[in-house]
Amino acid sequence: MEPEDSVIVISDTEGENDGESSVFIVENSPEVADASKEKKTEVIDEECGLAITYSKKGNVMPHARYDCVEQDFTRTENEVSEPAGSNAYFCEQCYCYICDKPASECQYWKLPSICHCNAHNKSMYWKAHRDVALTGALSIFNFNLVDIDSELRRGGALLQKFWMELAVEYNNYLMGMITTRNCLITCVCVCHKQVQMFCEMCHLNHVEIRLYSYTAVFNVVNNFLNQAENEKPKAAAIMMIGVAKEILLHKQPPQETFNKDDQTSSPRQAVPIFMRRIVNALQRMLVLSDFPPYLFNKLKAFYKTLPLPSYCYAFTNCLNVLSWDDPFLTSILRGQNITGHRQKKGKKEMLWEDVTVVQARVERMEARGEYRELIRYLRVVKCSDTLKLRALQDKIPFYFCKCGDFHAATQSFHSNSNLSCCTACRLTSYQYMIYLKILKTGSVPISCELSEEGRWVFMKGANLVxxxxxxxxxxxxxxxxxxxxxxxxxxxxxxxxxxxxxxxxxxxxxxxxxxxxxxxxxxxxxxxxxxxxxxxxxxxxxxxxxxxxxxxxxxxxxxxxxxxxxxxxxxxxxxxxxxxxxxxxxxxxxxxxxxxxxxxxxxxxxxxxxxxxxYKTMLIDAFKRHDADYVSDLVTLFLTFKQATIQSVSIPVLTVLVESWHEFKNKGHHWTQTLHSFLQSKVIPAMEMLNTAQFVELRNKLSQLI
Incomplete structure (x- = not known):
């Protein structure tokens, strides 16, 4: 293996020792050549004695076409018809600004009406095209590239794919289907069945018409929304609001539909269904998902730009949801604003939110155990759906109990709201019994449901009523x-x-x-x-x-x-x-x-x-919970009354006792012997004085039992 050359910068003031710290390796030379032939000594600074002992031309790194030093570039704003100047020429390292790949691989480099070779970073037109190419469907939201994470990219990619599929189905819907009118209204005339000709009366029933059915589009949108509901919140929000953007533009042709009673057959009926679903989902996500401010504001701003048709005016301003750090909402939750009103630009405003938003806020504050904040919120918030809001406000006494403030809970039962009468008027018997248990024991369910099921915990430090x-x-x-x-x-x-x-x-x-x-x-x-x-x-x-x-x-x-x-x-x-x-x-x-x-x-x-x-099992259970004294005293109580009406109550009591005697004895109730003595010494003698037929019959049964 041949030795590698290195670029070494050496100061003339250094000694001959190569191990000094003044020796610095700059880079490895890729070429194996005679370095002595290329050496040129040139003093740069005479005072320091710095000399360059080796030099080499640098490599050209990949760059955008407009930064190329080998080919001239002519800057234009939005020229797409043909290459400007010599913009079509490029070097081996030139990249397409739009496609972000080598210029040699760009399919639209000098294609008329596109001409990517003219693109550069100083043009707003080309920058917008680059953002669309990089962000896909996300470009409609004007996100900064640094804000786009993997979750948003997935939502944008799925939305882009959905738009293509939706466009095909919507185009098929607009084309319609040619058929005859009798497929909708059956022709009852028999003239053409007999002579194979139409009479004037039934001729109209066999005219060709064009019918439209939005059902296929409905199914595509419905399936995509189902998919969006299973995605992470950021992706789901992008997907849903992207769906709204498309379906709000769908038009209904003036001709007839297949089935006017089918809500999926026309945009006028189907789109409001989807919008209600989308709006409710977005409202919940804005409240529950802790979106970063840029995404929260982008979604709200984008929704305001959607063109709502007349049959969707009810969804105007539905995403005007206050963020959790909004000063107005924060002042209410902290107890600084107990009225829910504020002055804004000289006008009095109140906290008015959609019922879906209210339910989502309640859900979040319950999960976080923020019961006092929840009470303050429910006391002032206004909503168009008064029944659902009232149902939420009726849990205020329960939230006081969850805080350990049982005294405030007792008072809140009778606090009148602006919606209707007090909470106490609407309690059910089941809720009433649970509240009695809570206030008596100072314990509350660990869950946020007013139910006896599940584990209960004692509120330590709370003052019991x-x-x-x-x-x-x-x-x-x-x-x-x-x-x-x-x-x-x-x-x-x-x-x-x-x-x-x-x-x-x-x-x-x-x-x-x-x-x-x-x-x-x-x-x-x-x-x-x-x-x-x-x-x-x-x-x-x-x-x-x-x-x-x-x-x-x-x-x-x-x-x-x-x-x-x-x-x-x-x-x-x-x-x-x-x-x-x-x-x-x-x-x-x-x-x-x-x-x-x-x-x-x-x-x-x-x-x-x-x-x-x-309901004899109720009485038998009472017997089992107590002892012989309970049964004896109960029977004695009825027999000692002067009124014969009350005395007669002892008959069914003793009858149930006699019928269940063997059950008590077999299950090992030790008090049966004591009760046996009581019946023999007290009850039967007392019944001797009562000569009615019922008492005589019962006395005989007791005598046989004893």
Whole structure:
């Protein structure tokens, strides 16, 4: 192998030692030649003594045609008809400015009407052509080349391909199909069937016409939008807004369509469908996708330039979406603007957004746990779709609970909005029960759905609402919501909440003195009227040593009033009885309140007996959750009433007990022996005094069982 030559710059002030740092290798020589023949010594700077010991002509690097030093170039603005001057000539390293490849490979180098040889970087015309060539479909958005990443390039490439496919289908649509009118309207005339000639009446039904069907174009667009929805956000946005640009230009010929009832058969019907889909998708992406500012603004600006036909005027300004860093929106989210209004150019503006934008903002703030910002936003935003907006605003109490602000949650149930009445008016029984659980325990679902499913977490550091405040809130909701007021399960849930402990385990309250029960029940009637009228004060007696018992008395009196008013439209009352658990003194108060009207008491007891037979599993489950004392006290309660109507309730209770006796015994319920003794010593002797046929029959069954 021959040794390689190197270019070495040596200072005359250096010594003969080649290893000094003044020796510097500049480049390797590609040629193996006698260097001594080409050496020329020339002193450049006498003071420094710098000398050039070797020189070589540099290689010509690839360059644009207008930068070529070997061929002259004539600059023109937009000359495309023929090469200007000697622009058609090029060297081996000349590149086409438009195609970005060697000039020898350019197909349009000197082609008339194109003439890439005249292109240069000082012409706006040729720069625009170069951008189109480099960016393809993205050129319509006027992106800077440095802003175009792989995601945008993919969207542009797919859009370019789609435009070509769409152009073919749209051209076929404009050509139409020639056929006869009877393919649309069947000719019923028989003249031409008999004599093979048309009469004057049916002649028009056999005239050739041209029909148009937009369905093929519809399918192409629909498939592309489906593909766009599976792409990354940047690519999807480019693809969708590019689709809108094309389909908005589609015209409908004046002739007939195949099927006027088919929404895919004409642009007038199909384009609005696509535009609604495109606009909704773009609105969500602008809110959820964190687009960089240049893309966010380009999409909005480009949408404003789209020519909307008359049947698409509804989509005007649909992409006027505020960015997350917009000062107006930011002031609302931070709580600096609580009205949602601002003065702009002397005019009062409000925060008005499309429902899709509102839903997307709610989705994002929920995912980020920004519940306080979400509450501020929902309180001031306006929307044309008031029903959907109201459904979102109805979750404000839940968002307060997610923040741990339970006191604000109780107040927000009754906050009137400018749309309709308060949130409490629209709660369902399922939502009501969940809110009772949240406010009682201080725990909330870990998800953003108001549901009992899934894991719940305790809000550490939050101040739980007092029992008195919880009671006021729960009763006021029932009083303003007529549906909940007539729902027995809501009342039974409220009774259970009052009977249960903080962890929702069943608790037995102490039996208050009889005089206390009577006095509190009298006060409860006045308190209930105040709550119905919006007066939310509750006397200090409800904060005394018997505060839980007082609350249960208040709920019981309120439930009795509801039964007096709505018993005729109620078909189940057993949950009320079961909800009291072992607090039989409160259950006795319920029957005492109902006994004020004999017809109400008779109707209630009859319905209760029927419920026990129909929903006996509910009663059996209650037996299983408790012990023998519960069953004994329940039966005793009914038998000790003076009213025969209430005494008769013990018959279905004991009947269910007898029918399920072997089930209790086989499953190892140890209290069956205790209950056996109670029935033998207490129930049967008490029934000896009742000589009705039903009691006699039941007594015989109990005797056989014992």
């Amino acid at each position: 007092k029992d008195c405040l919880l009671l006021k809130c729960a009763l006021r909701i029932l009083f303003v919501n007529e549906v909940l007021y007539r729902t027995v399960h809501c009342w039974s849930g409220l009774i259970q909440i009052q009977c249960n402990s903080l962890t929702l385990t069943e608790d037995v309250l102490q039996v208050p003195p009889h005089i206390f029960v009577k006095t509190t029940a009298v006060h409860a009637t006045a308190i209930i009227e105040d709550l119905k009228n919006g007066i939310v004060g509750i006397p200090k007696a409800f904060s005394s040593a018997f505060h839980r018992e007082s609350a249960l008395i208040l709920v019981t009196v309120a439930a009795a009033q509801m039964l007096h008013q709505n018993l005729s439209v109620i078909n189940i009352v057993l949950p009320l009885v079961v909800a009291y658990g072992k607090n039989f003194w409160a259950l006795k108060l319920l029957f005492d309140c109902l006994s004020m009207k004999e017809d109400i008491l008779h109707h209630f007891c009859g319905m209760l007996c029927s419920n026990i037979y129909v």
